[in-house]
Structures are given as C-alpha cells and as structure tokens.
Amino acid sequence: MSDWLFDLGNTRLKLAPLEHDGTGPVSAFAHDGARFDPAWMAALPKDIDVAWIASVGPAALRASLLQALVPRAARVVEVRVEREMAGVRIGYAEPARLGIDRALALVGARARVSGWALVVGVGTALTVDLLDAAGLHHGGAIAPSPSLMREALHARAPQLPVDGGTAAAFGTDTADALAGGCLGAALGLIERSCKAAAALAGQPPVLLLHGGGAMQLLAQLDGAVHAPSLVMEGLARLAREPRGLEHTG
Incomplete structure (x- = not known):
C-alpha cells in the first residue's frame, strides 16, 4: 500500500x-x-x-x-486552502476564495525557489501569482488563456476559426492574426506582471510556468522555467506536512 x-x-x-x-x-x-x-x-x-x-x-x-x-x-x-500552507502565507483576505490549484502551485514554487517567484498557470484560465522570498503570497491575476480566448471569439463570431494559424506580430490572414493576438495578450499580462514584480523585489523574479498550455508561451519568455507538475509537487509537499487538511473519509 x-x-x-x-x-x-x-x-x-x-x-x-x-x-x-x-x-x-x-x-x-x-x-x-x-x-x-x-x-x-x-x-x-x-x-x-x-x-x-x-x-x-x-x-x-x-x-x-x-x-x-x-x-x-x-x-x-x-485538501483545502488555508492561510498557512507548508511555508506559504496566502495573501487573499479570504484564503478559501483562492483556487486550490493556485495555492498548491505556490507551495510547489516555495520548494523550488528560495527568492521571489512569479507562478503562471496556463490552463482553461491564465493565472499569475507572486510569491516573495519569505513565502508571502502577494496576490495575482486571472485572465482567459489563449485557447479560451479563441473559443470565446469563435462562440460570438463563428466565422473566426477556433484554432489554427501561426502566431506572429502581424498576421497576414485571420487565423494567424487570431493566433498572434491571443498569444500576445497572454504574454503581455505575464510581461507586465514580471515588471511589476521586479519593481517590488528589486530584481526579476523566477518565472515558473505550468499547465497544459504552458509550452505555447514558454519559448516566448526569456528565462522562464517549465514546471509541468507544479500543482502535484505542492500537493506532495503538503501531504508530507498534513496540518489543517480536511479529512473526507
């Protein structure tokens, strides 16, 4: 067993x-x-x-x-979100309102990084969370991921293709323009968040990317670290320090 x-x-x-x-x-x-x-x-x-x-x-x-x-x-x-989780202090006024996946990604980041970390999850949503060197969560941002942006546009305007195209700064057909625009919007949020985090920390944070859509963004972000199992890493760390966890059965 x-x-x-x-x-x-x-x-x-x-x-x-x-x-x-x-x-x-x-x-x-x-x-x-x-x-x-x-x-x-x-x-x-x-x-x-x-x-x-x-x-x-x-x-x-x-x-x-x-x-x-x-x-x-x-x-x-x-597992439920608590104020204190394996060396991470959640920055939300009501910690339970933070998604458990984001909280566990922060716990995983704390185990990987000794300094400041910007944790980006790319799944259905694009999530950004800032963690300082002392383990304090400074909050974050949530936006649609590039794939969800495409789906939302297609749902409102079916003539816009839901996938395909090659991302470029200036696409020469609709599919390319959509690919570049949705990717660029996600990159813009991440780059803006990195800049704001560097201003707080006095140096650039370590940028960690996880989630099913991370690879699409990774090559566009200098120095970014791919951490595909970051949520699982956080869950593993918490399981070894099982304080304040809810027992279901």
Whole structure:
C-alpha cells in the first residue's frame, strides 16, 4: 500500500504515487466534464493508504472520484486552502476564495525557489501569482488563456476559426492574426506582471510556468522555467506536512 496524489482540473485528472522525495510518475487522463476516461482506474493499485485530493473540477466528477477512491483507500484527504500552507502565507483576505490549484502551485514554487517567484498557470484560465522570498503570497491575476480566448471569439463570431494559424506580430490572414493576438495578450499580462514584480523585489523574479498550455508561451519568455507538475509537487509537499487538511473519509 502507498499514498497517492490526485489533481482534478477542468479538463484532466492527474494522479501519481507519493514518494519520499516528491511525486512519482504523473499520469494524466482527459475528461469531458461529465465522465472520466475509464483507463484511469487501471493506473491505480488495488489498495491505497491515503488518497490526497485537490479538486477544482466539476462537482459531479469530484463526487465520482471520491466514490471510486473511498472503497480502496484506508483514508481520503481532500485538501483545502488555508492561510498557512507548508511555508506559504496566502495573501487573499479570504484564503478559501483562492483556487486550490493556485495555492498548491505556490507551495510547489516555495520548494523550488528560495527568492521571489512569479507562478503562471496556463490552463482553461491564465493565472499569475507572486510569491516573495519569505513565502508571502502577494496576490495575482486571472485572465482567459489563449485557447479560451479563441473559443470565446469563435462562440460570438463563428466565422473566426477556433484554432489554427501561426502566431506572429502581424498576421497576414485571420487565423494567424487570431493566433498572434491571443498569444500576445497572454504574454503581455505575464510581461507586465514580471515588471511589476521586479519593481517590488528589486530584481526579476523566477518565472515558473505550468499547465497544459504552458509550452505555447514558454519559448516566448526569456528565462522562464517549465514546471509541468507544479500543482502535484505542492500537493506532495503538503501531504508530507498534513496540518489543517480536511479529512473526507
């Protein structure tokens, strides 16, 4: 038996065994908002000591995940956002209003970076959070990710293609212009946030990118560090310091 980590997001379920130095191999399974890819169950051992869950996904899928895990896990722990989390102090006036994925990414960043860090998640949304050298979260920003921008434009104006095109500063057809515009909007927010963070810190922060859309932005951001499993890394760190976590079963 062993401890396992579960990160339920808006489009994917990630899972990995908890190891003494962090996470083991991470597996990801897509979902459609209503049901999981059935292959995810085959990745699990028959028996689990503790299942550690972080969820921002649909309520019905969260319930399905709990239903699947309770019979095979000796204990199920669903992580909630607290003011203090493994060396990170959440900067929101009401910490519970911060998404658990953003909070865990900050915990993961704290383990990686000794100085200031700007943590950028690129999923359904584009999230930006600033963490200082003492572990204080200074807040952040939320915007549509480039893919969500394309989807929103297509929904309002179906003649605008939802994908395709090559991003450039000045596109010479509609698809290229959309690709460049949506990517440029995301990059603009990140670059503006980096500049503001550097003014606060007195030096540029370490820029960490995670999430399914991170690779699209990574090459455009000098010095950015790809941390694809940052949320899972934070969950692993919290699981080794399980103060103030809510026990579901």
